[in-house]
Amino acid sequence: MRNIEKIAIALLLSAIMLLRLDEESGYTLSLFIRLGLFLLYSIGGYFIFKASKEIKFGKAISIFNGVTIGLVLFFILQIISLGSIYSTRFWWIFLILTIIIIIPFTLLFVKNKNIVENHSYLKSTALRNLIPLLLLLCLIVLPNKARIITFYGSESNKYYELMQSELIDKAYSEVDNGNSEMAINTSISSINYSKMRNDTIDELYQSSLNALGYAYYINGKYHKADSVLLKILEIGNSPFLGKTPQYDKAIYYLGLNYSSLGYYNKSDSLLLVSLNNTDQPVTYAYIYKRLAYNCNQRGDLFKADSLYNLSLLKHKESDFKDFGNYINTMCDLAGNYVDMTKFTSGDSVYNISLKLATEQFGSSSIDVAEIYDNLSNLNSVLAKYEKAKEYCTKSLDIKAKTLGVQSPEYLYSLVRLTSINMSLSDFDKAELTLLNILSIIENRYNLNGPLAALIYDNLTQLYKDFANYDKAEYFAEKSVEARSYWFGSSNLQTATSLHHRAYIYYCKGNYKMADSVYSKTLQIKRYFLGRENPSYASSLNGLGLVYTATNKLGKADTLLNYTQLVLEKVVGKEHPDYATLLSNTGFLRLKQMQFENAEICFQNALTINKKVFGSNHLSVAEDLIGLAALNTAKRLYSDARINYNDALTIYKELFKFIHPKIKVIEKEIESLPKK
Numbered sequence: 001m002r003n004i005e006k007i008a009i010a011l012l013l014s015a016i017m018l019l020r021l022d023e024e025s026g027y028t029l030s031l032f033i034r035l036g037l038f039l040l041y042s043i044g045g046y047f048i049f050k051a052s053k054e055i056k057f058g059k060a061i062s063i064f065n066g067v068t069i070g071l072v073l074f075f076i077l078q079i080i081s082l083g084s085i086y087s088t089r090f091w092w093i094f095l096i097l098t099i100i101i102i103i104p105f106t107l108l109f110v111k112n113k114n115i116v117e118n119h120s121y122l123k124s125t126a127l128r129n130l131i132p133l134l135l136l137l138c139l140i141v142l143p144n145k146a147r148i149i150t151f152y153g154s155e156s157n158k159y160y161e162l163m164q165s166e167l168i169d170k171a172y173s174e175v176d177n178g179n180s181e182m183a184i185n186t187s188i189s190s191i192n193y194s195k196m197r198n199d200t201i202d203e204l205y206q207s208s209l210n211a212l213g214y215a216y217y218i219n220g221k222y223h224k225a226d227s228v229l230l231k232i233l234e235i236g237n238s239p240f241l242g243k244t245p246q247y248d249k250a251i252y253y254l255g256l257n258y259s260s261l262g263y264y265n266k267s268d269s270l271l272l273v274s275l276n277n278t279d280q281p282v283t284y285a286y287i288y289k290r291l292a293y294n295c296n297q298r299g300d301l302f303k304a305d306s307l308y309n310l311s312l313l314k315h316k317e318s319d320f321k322d323f324g325n326y327i328n329t330m331c332d333l334a335g336n337y338v339d340m341t342k343f344t345s346g347d348s349v350y351n352i353s354l355k356l357a358t359e360q361f362g363s364s365s366i367d368v369a370e371i372y373d374n375l376s377n378l379n380s381v382l383a384k385y386e387k388a389k390e391y392c393t394k395s396l397d398i399k400a401k402t403l404g405v406q407s408p409e410y411l412y413s414l415v416r417l418t419s420i421n422m423s424l425s426d427f428d429k430a431e432l433t434l435l436n437i438l439s440i441i442e443n444r445y446n447l448n449g450p451l452a453a454l455i456y457d458n459l460t461q462l463y464k465d466f467a468n469y470d471k472a473e474y475f476a477e478k479s480v481e482a483r484s485y486w487f488g489s490s491n492l493q494t495a496t497s498l499h500h501r502a503y504i505y506y507c508k509g510n511y512k513m514a515d516s517v518y519s520k521t522l523q524i525k526r527y528f529l530g531r532e533n534p535s536y537a538s539s540l541n542g543l544g545l546v547y548t549a550t551n552k553l554g555k556a557d558t559l560l561n562y563t564q565l566v567l568e569k570v571v572g573k574e575h576p577d578y579a580t581l582l583s584n585t586g587f588l589r590l591k592q593m594q595f596e597n598a599e600i601c602f603q604n605a606l607t608i609n610k611k612v613f614g615s616n617h618l619s620v621a622e623d624l625i626g627l628a629a630l631n632t633a634k635r636l637y638s639d640a641r642i643n644y645n646d647a648l649t650i651y652k653e654l655f656k657f658i659h660p661k662i663k664v665i666e667k668e669i670e671s672l673p674k675k
Helices: 002-023 026-043 058-082 092-100 102-112 114-140 154-175 180-196 201-217 223-234 245-261 266-275 283-299 301-317 323-337 343-361 365-382 385-402 407-424 430-444 450-463 469-487 493-508 509-530 536-547 553-570 576-591 595-612 618-633 637-654 662-670
Strands: none
Touching: 002 026, 026 058, 114 450, 114 618, 154 180, 154 201, 154 430, 180 201, 180 553, 201 223, 201 245, 223 245, 283 301, 283 323, 283 450, 283 509, 301 323, 323 343, 323 365, 343 365, 365 385, 365 407, 385 407, 407 430, 407 450, 430 450, 450 469, 450 493, 469 493, 469 595, 493 509, 493 536, 536 576, 553 576, 576 595, 576 618, 595 618, 618 637, 618 662, 637 662
């Protein structure tokens, strides 16, 4: 054995000892040793594998052998350092090296006729090549526990394993306590212990990844959760490693995560796998609940109803091991009833849930507050805004005492209350409240998150009502950006933001862009919700407005007629959404010179809005303006003047500043003939 090769072997053994005895301080030094080994073999390849002169290409083959063995030894130490071949992104290099290392022998046999005379060279070269190759293959194929090399430092590894297990448990506890950020940091700390143990493929490492992925999911960082959880599937799908229970857990978490991202079909397929991998009733309950949610989001409300009831049944079979989740599932079932326009059933189930939650957790619990939020939302849908306001205020009181006034949960309810007040045309302090909440989010949370997007939506609506369309457009764009960043550009949540942006384009007279954005919105909603959904009908209504404004009256007629059929079926003829449709149809009939039909539409819309909101509301003012335009076209100028003056009075009472619409109405009044 040549001296240069003895030095290389000594360096290799030194690196292994350093890596195993002192993971922290030895890492940098062992890195230099690895590089030194590679350079020794690469530069000294000719001297280590010195070939006979008679062998064709002998010198080139010797140098090639040096470089190859240098690389193999470098990656052997890399595996020992990082724990496994799968801990590096370049694991495929090992497979290539395994193939390449055979090439010198192939060249020897094929290119050299006198190979038999050089059997001593062949024997020594083969021995030098095969020893590191076999070591590399052992490190790839054998599980960590079976490797002799991992027995070094076993006492410290036991300590690391214990600490890692404690951190994993702590991470899940932090999630349960609502501290997802702390759970993320704790999970990352647990992963570091896997690196210190030089084992980043075992079940404990996968458990740490699951804890981190779940914490990211709870925190709303869905894309990060996705990348972390997929690592577990990569390890489990390796031909050399078996699937552990953590693999099944990762599939379940990924199913939840894809559901939150709006990838409902992907989510279903993973959740169904999880369903087949469990025999626990409570786990069945969780999975059925999420499958039901996916169906609800796709608009398959009857299937969602069936699955929610299955989930409740499994909770009963488990003797209510997770009573909080049972109540939460009841609320989801009630929400599904609301989506099915079974409002009475929804209200009944919400109130049963409220009674159970109050008995089980107390009247000041967060569970009770969440049910108040749901009841507030139901009453908003029913346009019972005073009742909605009452429930929302109750929720805020509980959250302020329990979580604090800067918690995301409290801020969500505060935005909801502000939105209700805006629906009642109560604009006092709305702008200041929303901007203050946005400032808190900027300092404490994420300006691209769902809560920020909700505030952008409300600011868009507010500035639209103020006729400040430039600001409205700015916040509409911010809402689209936030939801696109969080959920993706083709998600149902993003469609909500696109709907608002399209309407602002319409208000600004940018009909081409309004048409384009409404069309994209409808495409997304149609995919997720189907054609008989109030949200889909709302966007159809908006596109009908655009067609009316651009004199595509035939298309507008078709859209608004279909929208009317949908709304009559799902919300009825006394809902504000139906009134909005009637008002839009009234303007279409006015353009079509169908004055009698136009008047019926405007009068019916006015009756609905007065019944729901009272006489002092923006929607009432807009209906009066529609009637004024109709009476002007019919040359009933005195009636038109009365309508305009009534609308003007509402605007002056609602807004503390000179609203742009006030000047428009005053100009219309001045233009009317005196007689």
